[in-house]
Amino acid sequence: MSISQPTNNDVTRTKGFAEMIEYVTVTVDGQLLGLAIDRVHDVFVASEMTSVPLASSEIAGLLNLRGRVVTAISLRRRLHLADREASGRRMAVGLEHSGEAYGLLVDEVGEVLKLNPEALQPNPVHMDPRWAGLSQGVHQLQDRLLIILDVDAVLQFDTQLAA
Amino acid sequence: MDDLLREFLTETAEHLDTVDVELVRFEQDPNNKAILSNIFRLVHTIKGTCGFLGLPRLEALAHAAETLMGKFRDGMPVTTPAVSLILATLDRIKDILNELEKHSVEPNGSDHDLIEALERMAATEVHTEASTAIAPASSVGSLTYQVLERALLPGEVPLDELERAFRETPGPEATKPESAIVMPVESGTAPVSAEEAAEAVSAKVQTIRVNVDTLEHLMTMVSELVLTRNQLLEISRRVEDNSYKVPLQRLSHVTAELQEGVMRTRMQPIGNAWQKLPRVIRDLSAELSKKIELVMQGADTELDRQVLEVIKDPLTHMVRNSADHGIESPLERKAAGKSERGTIRLNAYHEGGTITIEIADDGRGLNFAAIRRKAAERGIASEAEVERMSDAQVAKFIFHPGFSTAAAITSVSGRGVGMDVVKTNIELIGGTVDIRSETGRGTTFTIKIPLTLAIVAALIVASKDHRYAIPQVAVLELVRVTPGSEHAIERINGTPVLRLRDRLLPIIPLSKVLSTSSEEDVNEGFVVVTQVGRQRFGILVDGVFHTEEIVVKPMSSKLRHIQLFSGNTILGDGAVVLIIDPNGLARMVGSGTEDGQMQSDAALEQSSVENEETTTLLVFRGGGESLKAVPLSLVTRLEEIDASTIEWLGGRPLVQYRGRLMPLVASDEELEIKREGMQALVVFSDSDFAMGLAVDEIVDIVEDKLDIELVADRSDLVGSAVIRGRATEVVNIAHYLPLVAESWMRSGQPVGMASSRSVLLVDGSAFFRDMLTPVLKAAGYKVHSAGSAAEALGLLSSGTGIDVLITELDLPDRSGFELIASLRSSTRYAQLPVIGLTVRHDPRQVAQAHKLQVTELVAKFDRRGLIAALAELHGSLEEAA
Structure with a gap:
């Protein structure tokens, strides 16, 4: 997990309650997850994906996004969830990491939420460590819980394993 | 930094590089006034500019160096210490320039050490020489600043005169033939001299400096444009509008x-990448007490600057290696019966879409026993394995990381950059390195690199439901395989192989390496015959689409570890496609590639190549039943066009091709160019002219030994040959040219030389060289060819035995007459018979030819006349013998 990486959220959180943070919410396998909006470039439909043989399992393939080649990463696989059976429209969240473009494949993209960072609670201690490594904490919404994803951690994984 | 200073830095750096090279040459040939003049002028320019820009340190240094060189000019003997001193001064100047570049001001510091040494050196000689020195050397150092301020005025007049005198003396260009025979090293300076010539003749060739970033940006935009164009074309293929x-x-x-x-x-x-090498070799020779000559050929071969950057360091490293490990000490060489002076030969030339660079030394060769031992020690292979391997396989071990057999680490080698880094760097840009070595005879490295990195032609193939791109450079041919047909996949213990022209080709099913299919025995599809280094193998794919110019995009860092792919690209239809790296594929199929059957296959081929030279031929049908062939190297493209797009002007067929009108000619009188349907064309082109040969169908591309029997009665044929067991007519492209183009001949084409046995053909056009070579071979001559006078002189000076020179009179770099004149002035070739090829009949040319003892002038298209002239010459030589 990336303890050493102070993210934008950490920085903003210290600035007091007036500073609200906006999150793009997505769903995978029924779970609501949030991505800091300043990391999200765009949201698009992932069509015509080229699969890459021999790549690590998290990599779903390559996409052409307006003339740019984007590496698509399956959030389900990053969270060690089973692949979705129904193959409808696949939504992707466009992210950037070390100068490269990525598309994070999710089940659905929801609304944008404005939340007070002071309300962010740490991960429950018994959270699956594989999830905890990708999560910065949990927001309690009225009817459900929102896990805040650490974008850098999500995009950082060992590629050599698959080789 | 202001523009003036920046300009100065760039220009001075170039000048200094030239001076480096020239000085090394001058040291070896101290009587060559032209070289000295050139050096003197460059240093003087530097000095003058420094004074103008107010850079006192640089100016003082340049002035002191110039003074010493002035002594050389006055007849002071050129000694190694003196040259070393000047080189050291140049190094100091470069250091100062570096600082200047960083901080825009001259760094503080004193150069008295060097200046005094230079003065002392200059002064010693004044005592022994009649003192005609231009500058009062003794006072220069202490008064540096003022001397320059003041001395410029009185000093300027003689220097100006000097300069005029220098310009009036023949420049480096004119003396090149002579010096090239002595030492072809200087070819690397050709571009620079051209630049200076331009300066002198007041900008005959106009150039401007453009920021590299600007060019890069332009390149990116063009890449995008190509992509968009491809997309549009793709759409237009589908839409009927x-x-x-x-x-x-x-x-x-x-x-x-x-x-x-x-x-x-x-x-x-x-x-440009070679510029520093003469200096490197000179310093190394001194350091290692060896005598080494550096010969550089093909310095004007052009390649993408990005590629150039990448190979610069590996090249220098390899040359250092050759000097350190390859070349023996003079004593050892003598004992081995070789000349004391070792030679390192650099050679660069274009070949298809790639550039080949050879680095060859005539040293001791690799110590195979030591490499075997080391490989076993390091556990790269077992002792038994190592023993079984051929020398060629063993040689490859030197590319393994950290592999060094050098007994002692010298200051030259063993600095941590190994051959593995060289190999990695070259493979990074899609190149390959190959090594050949013979104990006692020397080692040759062959590097093949693509011309450019950004846009490559690729073959789009399918495996399962996915498409992949394979760089065209690596593809030799395509073979369709179906069970039960002539080409069927067979298995040896489950490993697929294909019999291809009596050789076993290892087959790698793409779906298997990609793990996209568990099916073990795929037997149908297409085999993409691929060559990596000397290894040849077939990639089995399910389908083959078309060739497309693709813009290579780098792999995501998450995927870069997969060595099978070198990048990805977006095709015309918008799909992302992975680019297969044949090198990676060869590596992936295991160590088997390096030392298994492919290697033995390669060895087989190598021996066959050595025994007989093969030619790749394009075989086609065109009028009549018989097959026709033409050397593939002559062919620019194969096209299939819609016959309705052929336009008829005055009864002559033309087609719009790549924005120009291209004349068409039928390959045979019996063949009628179609008016509808699709017409197959074989396109031939020279730099700015193209011709389409209409044929019935393209049959195949084959590689075979070309053994031509001449036919006497048909000018459209060179002769006939047995190709792949079938009688085939070899087409004489020269026959068609006059039919369509007078313009073809406008650019100079030199023809090389022919000798009673061995002929050197000098011609600026590869097309004509390729065309005449088979004709001459057919007439029983051994043919060497050269594309320019410089190359021809290089060949001659390298000791290649040549009996007759056939040269085009209008060579690209120099007139054929100059070439002949320079030969006539050398003792060795004063009597060499020469046949001149000419395009037009010109009495003045005839007179000049006569003066230079040109044996015969032959019209360029008259191959029969040429053969007759050679035969006559041959006869007279025999009589004389």
Whole structure:
């Protein structure tokens, strides 16, 4: 997990309650997850994906996004969830990491939420460590819980394993 | 930093590089006034500019160096210490320039050490020489600043005169033939001299300096344009709306030309990467007490500057290696019966879409026993394995990381950059390195690199439901395989192989390496015959689409570890496609590639190549039943065009091709150019002229030994040959040219030389060289060819035995007469019979030819006349013998 990486959220959180943070919410396998909006470039439909043989399992393939080649990463696989059976429209969240473009494949993209960072609670201690490594904490919404994803951690994984 | 200073820095750096090279030459040939003049002038220019810009340190140094060189000019003997001192001064100047570049001001510091040494050196000689020195050397050092301020005025007049005198003396260009025979090293300076010549003749060739970033940006935009064009073409293929096809065609042509143009701006002669080498070799020779000569050929071969940057260091490293490990000490060489002076030969030339660079030394060769031992020690292979391996396989071990057999680490080698780094660097840009070595005879490294990195032609193939791109450079041929047919996949213990022309080709099913299919025995599809280094193998794919110019995009860092892919690209239809790296594929199929059957296969081929030279031929049908063939190297493209697009002007067929009108000619009188349907064309082109040969169908591309029997009665044929067991007519392209183009001959084409046995053909056009070579071979001559006078002189000076020279009179770099004149002035070739090829009949030419004892003048298209002239010559030589 990336303890050493102070993210934008950490920085903003210290600035007091007036500073609200906006999150793009997505769903995978029924779970609501949030991505800091300043990391999200765009949201698009992932069509015509080229699969890459021999790549690590998290990599779903390559996409052409307006003339740019984007590496698509399956959030389900990053969270060690089973692949979705129904193959409808696949939504992707466009992210950037070390100068490269990525598309994070999710089940659905929801609304944008404005939340007070002071309300962010740490991960429950018994959270699956594989999830905890990708999560910065949990927001309690009225009817459900929102896990805040650490974008850098999500995009950082060992590629050599698959080789 | 202001523009003036920046300009100065760039220019001075170039000048200094030239001076480096020239000085080394001068040391070896101290009587060559032209070289000295050139050096003197460059240093003087530097000095003058420094004074103008107010850079006292640089000015003082340059002045002191200039003074010493002035002594040389006055007849002071040129000694190694003196040259070393000047080189050291140049190094100091370079240091100061570096600082200047960083901080825009001259660094503080004193150069008295060097200046005094220079003065002392200059002064010693004053005592022994009649004192005609231009500058009062003794006072220079202490009064540096003022001397320059004041001395410039009185000093300027004689220097100006000097300079005029220098300009009036024949420049380096004119003396090149002579010096090239002595030492072809200087070819690397050719571009620079050209630049200076331009300066002198007041900008005959206009150039401007453009920021590299600007060019890069332009390149990126053109790449995007190519992509968009491809997408549009893809759409137009699907949509039946003809209204925009014409403008689209036009867009396509323009894009192609734009792409070509932009690519050309990125091209630089490889000599730029070689510039530092003469100095490196000189310093090394001194350090290692060896005698080494550096011969550079093909310095004007151009390649993409990005590629150039990448190979610069590996090249220097390899040359250092050759000097350190390869070349023996003079004593050892003598004992081995070789000349004391070792030779390192650099050679660069174009070959297909790639550039080949050879680095050859005539040293001791690799110590195979030591490498075997080391390989076993390091556990790379077991002892038993190592013993079984051929020398060629063993040689490859030197590319393993950290592999060094050097008994002692010298200051030259063993600095941590190994051959593995060299190999990695070269493979990074899609190149390959190969090594051949013979104990006692020397080692040759062959590097093959693509011309450019950004846009490559690729073959699009399918495996399962996915498409992949394979760089065209690696593809030799395509073979369709079906069970039960002539080409069927067979298995040895489950490993698929294909019998291809009596050789077993290892087959790698793409789906298997990609793990996309568990099916073990795929037997149908296409085999893409691929060559990596000397290894040949077939990639089995399910389908083959078309060839497309693709813009290579780098792999995501998450995927870069997969060595099978070198990048990805977006095709015309918008799909992302992975680019297969044949090198990676060869590596992936295991160590088996390096030392298994492929290697033995390669060895087999190597021996066959050595025994007989094969030619790759394009076989086609065109009129009549018999097969026709033409050397593939002559062919620019194969096209299939819609016959309705052929336009008839005055009864002559023309077609719009790449934005120009291209004349068509039928390959046989019996063949009628179609008026409808599709017409197959074989396109031949020279730099700015193209011709389409209409044929019935393209049959195949084969590689075979070309053994031509001449036919006497038909000018459209060179002769006939047995190709792949079938009698085939070899077409004489020269026959068709006059039918369509007078313009073809406008650019100079030199023909090389022919000898009673061994002929050197000098011609600027590869096309004509390729065309005449088979003709001459057919007449029983051994043919060497050269594309320029410089190359020809290089060949001659390398000791290649040549009996007759056939040269085009209008060579690209120099007139054929100059070439002949320089030969006549050398003792060795004063009597060499020469046949001149001429395009037009010109009495003045005849007179000059007569003066230079040109044996015969033959019209360029008259191959029969040429053969007759050679035969006559041959006869007279025999009589004399």
